[in-house]
Amino acid sequence: KLAKEMAMCRTVLAELEAHDEAWPFLLPVNTKQFPTYKKIIKSPMDLSTIKKRINEGVYKSKDEFTADMRIIFNNCETFNEDDSPVGKAGHSMRTLFEARWLELN
Numbered sequence: 842k843l844a845k846e847m848a849m850c851r852t853v854l855a856e857l858e859a860h861d862e863a864w865p866f867l868l869p870v871n872t873k874q875f876p877t878y879k880k881i882i883k884s885p886m887d888l889s890t891i892k893k894r895i896n897e898g899v900y901k902s903k904d905e906f907t908a909d910m911r912i913i914f915n916n917c918e919t920f921n922e923d924d925s926p927v928g929k930a931g932h933s934m935r936t937l938f939e940a941r942w943l944e945l946n
């Protein structure tokens with residue numbers, strides 16, 4: 842059951858990583874480039890960290906995976922204007938994720 846759940850997580854993660862608008866989320870936000878980020882965002886998260894957690898067996902369920910995915914998009918809304926390039930990418934990637942997740946569940 843967990844192996845099947847993680848297979849679903851890997852599938853959705855791979856699809857998001859391949860998306861044109863995934864670029865802001867592929868790696869942890871560079872806090873040297875964005876010095877205020879650490880102060881404003883209490884739980885940084887990104888797609889590479891989620892991939893690592895799947896592969897290291899950190900997640901006990903798909904719900905833990907979806908919780909980390911949603912942290913990415915919530916952090917994005919907290920830090921970025923909706924009409925900024927990163928903000929717009931965050932909204933479209935969140936929509937993509939939620940729609941795809943519904944299809945697979």
Ligand SMILES: Cc1ncccc1N[C@H]1CCCS(=O)(=O)C1
Nearest residue numbers: 864865866870875917920921927
């Ligand atoms: C997701 C996010 N939230 C806040 C600030 C920055 C980012 N992402 C960066 C990732 C590296 C390229 S960039 O520096 O243009 C954008």
